[in-house]
Amino acid sequence: MKAVSGTQMRFLDQRTIREGGIPGERLMRVAGALAAGAVMEYRAALLKSDIPAGNVLILAGKGNNAGDAFVVASMLANTDCQIFLHCAVPESELSGDALTMFKALPDKIKPRISYSLTEDDLHLPYGLIVDGLLGTGFQGELHEPIRSWCRRVNGSGHPVVSLDIPSGLNADTGEADPDAVVADITFTMGQPKTGMLTPAGARHCGRLRVLDIGIPRKYVDELKDTVECTTEADVKAWLRREPFDIHKNTRGHLLVIGGCSQYSGAALLAGEAALRTGAGLVTCALPASAPVYSSPPKALMVRRVPDSGSGFFTRESCETLHSLLAKSSAVVLGPGMGTEESSLPVLSLVLGTELPVLVDADGLNLLAAHPEWTDGIRARVVLTPHPGEMKRLAGTFSIDGTLSRMEQARALARKLNAVVVLKGNRTVVADPGGDAAVNLSGCPALATAGTGDLLSGMAGAMLADGSLSLYEAARCAVFLHGWMAEIASPAGSRGWIADDFPAYIGTAIRKVTVNG
Template structure:
């Protein structure tokens, strides 16, 4: 899947109507029907009983008006608010208004009140569309502020009103729970304030054939369940644990003793056949450590962290391991640099996270000489430090930052955050579309490291990082029924097997 610019989507609309011999108004009927179907499905799942449609005066309003007519035909409780007099509606939107039943026209309101925004109501946002730019007009800004102050769930048509579709800029904009985008997601939904405002993104191509979509260049590649299902394939019936891979997690310290265990369990949950934790020997072992894990205690000179004393013992353990994940809970001290250098040159597939990345910032020159299959998983703060260490521009857009670091380092980069970015040294990249606020919890990154490490034993680094990020985000989405506040990393672990089955039931 790809995200496109406004001009690309408009050219596709014209190509689509010419290709299928339909009109732009026919295309609007498809869009409105899609919104209606999505709204009814959402209401059925959440128990919402009323619908409130907010319409401006452009094509986005036309989609909302078609939706309003179709919902009225279903006999649901419906309120339609027009921000402008009907005579100001333009082109296809005007035709959509003319098709409204007279009863609905008579009940149409021209103002929005707090009373209309009850929590049992689904708001359908059709005020502004993809062509809107700059400051929102006062008459709509008031509605947007009122809407954002309420608790009613919001379904945005194409994208939230007030969000610039190309840049992701927004001053006054709707905070949507769900955005139903047409033909392709817009680039601005994935950068700037887009990820914050769009909520979950759904897509309806409105019948656009793949042949037309493939003609577009300069598109943003997206990683969705479709791409994930293609990578998560059915295992052979006679597979065994060694064939599934052995992940070794290297880390832990007196302060963060449990972090490597989260990663190791995540690796097992994600399909690794074996998982070992290699940690400082002076750390106390918790009695609740999962019995399926292998634990190797490395000499640490009583420091409670890995150091030069750990090097020889760690080197002896490496031949029995398949994939290495280094960094969870490790802490960063200069005397650990020889350990990192050894891992970079040991010939094993390797994932670096957390303090392993901070160590790398101390000596970036060791990385380009490495021959490892390598994934780096920085969060935004670690990304800034890596950019400085490698002499890169810190102010680039996220995907350009990731691409620049991938090219400079020779590693696959998984830049974490809402809408995580995966980038390869060859210049390929993708934007992950799964995830929720449930991931904002201690240990979430450790879980991600384990998931990606498990896949790194089964596929190339770029695919492992992208699939790992998607699965990690899907686990968070699956927890939505119980809320996103108060969840812990262990909750994510428990969702991994079911999330993999959801991605590809045949896998």
């Protein structure tokens, strides 16, 4: 899916109205109805997590964003939640479709419409605030009373949903007014906006959902200067119906090579994630002398590999690993492996195969410290650095660290002829041909040790399956990894550890496709 500027989105809206024959009023009703459904789904997730979400406070400005808010208010009026609508302008200042939607508000809401927002208003037991104050046309600075309203929303402590874009965020540049709304989740209409992909944009949008309001695909495809993103719609197209007669061998056999005397759990996390993502068979190869302090899933095959008594992979490990590689469809190399130079023969062995190989964690650190080993690469490689690992790789392979995250990922992908997954807020996936995409799933609950190992296992399962290209498999796994965390933790981020998340992988897949 393409991210577009605010100007481009308004052009798409107008073209859909003018050439597609869809009246603006109908487009607004569709957008508002989809947003209302999304708000109710989010509210249900909050309630399921024991977060009070009974009453809903809706804030509306004067433009099309206000029109969306009025439709949301009308739709939610017929649910079990109590609606309070606060308008920043009187009816006399509304016009066009926004005025039409205001006039269509049900009678049960009209007695509760207010034209001010005080601190006392926000002390009421609202479960949710819906921000419909300003839309994609915002530029420059916030003005009163909107500035004060945004400031009060940010200080309220209530969960906040923004319609289309957080008020005070520039849809084109990602620049945010100091008092711009900081949302917990944003439901954006039609296409993601380029301003949402910047660091400030991501901080203000929170979780991000794209609502398909019916903009014809061909209109979007004709636009230039867009940014490719990975969304639920992309993943749904990749996760096709599985044959009913599928069996474990057709799903692929993933080999995870990792762990050492210090970090044996990382490889086991990757292995469990791979099984739950759909790998038919997963073998975790661990150094024989590395202690294991946890019980791996019973379905996970654990092989203890000779290590010369060191607790790290050594040249002695290669014979056993060679036999395991011969039975494997794909490899994950690096989780918890350590950076001992004794492990370099294993790195060389794996990169010299013709299998799909995902290199993560200490495998990346070894590669950064010994770039000469890249000369013998025959494998089809996926690299998954976090920002610290990327900094080391950039230094080794002469990549300008001042480039944007997307350009750094592209540069490394070209340099090493590999797919690169540059992890972080809005993870970037790039391939050697220059294609790159920004992932739109995920939340701060992933900011804890071991979640990168889960991603390695999930991507490894996709590689072992073999039905997608390396680039598609990486994008698919990255999205599902973020989706998994959002489902597990609909609000907040504390209290979660990596061990908690694998149980949600299946749910994440089924939310995208019932056939996965």
